[in-house]
Amino acid sequence: MFKKILIANRGEIAIRVIQACKELGIKTVAIHSEADADSLHVRFADESVCVGPADSALSYRNIPNILSAAEFTDSEAIHPGYGFLAENAYFSEVCESAGVKFIGPSAESISLMGNKAKAKELMVKNGIPVIPGSEGKLMGEENALETAKKIGYPLIIKAASGGGGRGMRVVNREEDLLNAFHVAQAEALSGFGDDSVYMEKFFLEPRHIEIQILADEKGHAVHLGERDCSIQRRHQKIIEETPSPLVDEVTRNEMGRIALAVVNSIGYVNAGTVEFLMDKDRKFYFIEMNTRIQVEHPISEMVTGIDLVKEQIKIAAGMSLEFRQNQIKRRGHSFECRINAESPDNFTPSPGLITLFRSPTGPGVRVDSGAYSGYTVPPYYDSLIAKLIVWGETRTEAIARMRRALDEFIVEGIQTTIPLHQKIFQDPAFIKNKFATNYLDKMMVNPH
Amino acid sequence: MFKKILIANRGEIAIRVIQACKELGIKTVAIHSEADADSLHVRFADESVCVGPADSALSYRNIPNILSAAEFTDSEAIHPGYGFLAENAYFSEVCESAGVKFIGPSAESISLMGNKAKAKELMVKNGIPVIPGSEGKLMGEENALETAKKIGYPLIIKAASGGGGRGMRVVNREEDLLNAFHVAQAEALSGFGDDSVYMEKFFLEPRHIEIQILADEKGHAVHLGERDCSIQRRHQKIIEETPSPLVDEVTRNEMGRIALAVVNSIGYVNAGTVEFLMDKDRKFYFIEMNTRIQVEHPISEMVTGIDLVKEQIKIAAGMSLEFRQNQIKRRGHSFECRINAESPDNFTPSPGLITLFRSPTGPGVRVDSGAYSGYTVPPYYDSLIAKLIVWGETRTEAIARMRRALDEFIVEGIQTTIPLHQKIFQDPAFIKNKFATNYLDKMMVNPH
């Protein structure tokens, strides 16, 4: 096992990794920017090194400074957390060449999964279900009609070099196809100077479901079941839960089997997450794979009892997984609410001094956070200040518990998204499992 | 189910009960003394009533004021927590006669178990193993010799009206018995003006093991396994764990069976704890039954997933237990450390202003507490300011987790027992399960 690990991150995830290291008897080195000198992750680590100014490009993403710090502190491994350098294939590579173990997958796995088109192609080759669509750009009317027939309706036409809704057309019937195709082409040309468009199956109200996996260097891999991350705002998850109220045991096993096929297809090692889009009929399609620990990993820990960060470290140290698929026992239901330092109405950041921070207590409640009374949330980084995680025997109990935990979470001095979470956990649509990835956008438009 | 419950307590247990009520959709009324007006239990409750001055005899134990508060707030039930009025049979009785449900056992059960001699007598009648001893006081030399033969050595002779070591003699061999008997009698007479002495089996290094039970009004009763509470100072528990490293599955089942026999023998209803003394050979003897929720109840919740306070309320509301003995699944290992506002060296109280309070975060950690940054610990009540509870898959993982959680528990402004707990969780004797109820006394004498 490693004697000392450097944690190339800040905030709650840096503390989370320090906790895992301490429980494994491993010494820790924190890095920090000048703005984070007084952070708890610095206080809790055995050693710390300032690696740059507030700007994360010059500190938390400063590869030379971080590697220097690892070198002179004799750190044997680096845990990247999430964000910053966590999915930087080059960083993984230079760590290895500098003789420091990168706690995560190989540079090859990271860069393969970082290229969405390539990854999709490989998955198709391996028989993994992906979102049906045209192979590259549509070559004309005939090609469009043919592809549409294969995919089925509704479908969406998108500009290849576009974004933000321009050059995008949802088509519900064959009669409308050619007209939409031409309009999209014209918009793409005028908007992006390129009239290439492609076609994909369209899902009206999809769910975002992901499978957590663990794979060791010996070729053993297991999945820990799914997480439902459909409550998002602008593609950023804000509430996650497991089990998904949409996923039954049969679907879970099937998704797990597919996720492990993805893992095997690229010889993936360490923790990872295979993300799927799921339609109302519980058909699911591979979207991408995240090659790191996720923000929402705690809910999987709550229902399985497995410490994912400790597993990451043990895998990186060359150890075998100590359990097989059939030994993983899931129990109960778990939710995570991301508490951000933001206005709950319009999500504008609200950094500043937290005058009082009192996290909820009692049974089934877990908080991961780097905040405390007297902490100043710096304006330079992610606005996440705490993750509130609850466990209950049933979804109903977990909802009741999350409500009371949100009610007793005291954060004074800054604005947070706690009131938004309180609203969602009182919303009948959410409680009755009637939601999709557009839930929050609809709610913001039609506040009730 | 009740619509509104009054909580006749303060501090962490009042908050704990409020949490359970909130999760069950029940409104709450806090009571408080003048000294506790700014307490979190007052803040978290839906309503609050000041019931007296700082002195708990005039506030938290003030039955007329508490019942008046229950009456004009239309509270249907009262939860007494632990301490104060929790084991006051008269209070349970007047609650019932005032038409307010007392959340706990009947007045009869409380008063029966409150009389140790009577309880022991009844247990003997029901075939429950009790600590072998004389029936009442020793009647002379012959009676002493006879009784000793039945009990076996070592044994202890104690003054009937005594305490504090005077008139107390441990006897290891028959040769020493009569001399010890006379010396004890003489000491008892000079010390307490009464030469009555009695005899009991003596245990050199016993363990304190207790069984948590739940019993509903329909006659269903289950046990949730044991808690080992052997780490005590002056008969006050400071660390508890489950499972006991001394208790195997066979012993656990046997202790559970006996505990349920105790429950049935008196028709006990609600949560309760049957306490046993266990010798090195795992033979166990009934000591007493606690007719309330215990301070250390969270560790049972951590390994069973059952919310004991919610169960108490549901039982009091006349509901049936929703699980049978074979549906109770225990998993993993849990510890609780009681964090007191005290000097860790000599246990002198350390009330005052907490300038910074930051509880540990991350997986497997639970904190029950009424403290926060800026809270002033009043000098009038119990010194318990927080309970730190951890869960781990194994005892080894739970110990590592408790260590790191203690390390990251920040309490500034007052002294706490955190350093003492840190010392115990590093002690090889504790880690290797080589301890008994005298552990802490030995440690304080021979600090290492």
Next chain:
Amino acid sequence: MNIDEIKEIIAILENTGITEFEWEESGVKVRIKKGKEAWALSTGTHESHIVRPAAEELNPAPEGARPEEIKRSPHQKMIKAPIVGTFYRAPSPDSEPYVEVGSVVKKGQIVCVIEAMKLMNEIESDVDGRIVEILGENAHPVEYGGPLFSVEPV
């Protein structure tokens, strides 16, 4: 005021729970603040059953608790509820109130009743003086220490 006086003030404050102290001499303005800001006042959902603002303002707060402000003449005294129960100004619905604003009361004189546990408890004044304000609301619950009457010396 000189530096020695300031030193003295600091020394005094050092051992108290007081966190803010202000003093203006000519116009006599004193402002003392203890402990953290009383967040209980900003509680969102909390609704006290009792007419609380008055109680908070007037009760002598315990060490290190709420901020205190002197709002009334320092000569005024308070008759407070010695028990929890329902406050009645008269012995029965048809009777005259025991006292009115302007009544002069003596120590030991009955000023109201508080019903608790179905019993009517006659409450005696513990001060001599003239009633200047009736703070309890008739037939409403009152908590321990809740203010009933404001009294000024005659």
Next chain:
Amino acid sequence: MNIDEIKEIIAILENTGITEFEWEESGVKVRIKKGKEAWALSTGTHESHIVRPAAEELNPAPEGARPEEIKRSPHQKMIKAPIVGTFYRAPSPDSEPYVEVGSVVKKGQIVCVIEAMKLMNEIESDVDGRIVEILGENAHPVEYGGPLFSVEPV
């Protein structure tokens, strides 16, 4: 009130929990505020790998972070480490140090090397002046912003 009195007040305040102090002389207005102290300073077990006290004292701390003390002449400037690595005063073990106390340096002049990623990085002075103190320890690691040399204007 004169500067000596102010000094005295500062000295007094230094050892108390007081965080704000105000005084107006003519109309006599005093205002004192107490608050919690920065716990970061009382960290128990943390041992930094870097020679930290100097760094903490001298780095411009971010908003709302550590309290700072003015210990050196306000005219002095600091040459700080622009990268993380090992500080060397000379280009090789056998060479003379680039600068000594008393050396006069110009902007752009090399004053030391910091080894990082097996590369020797020559560090240039970003100020003109005379070296008055060498704060980095030869062959020891230095973190970003760590103080290397104290410089005073010539």
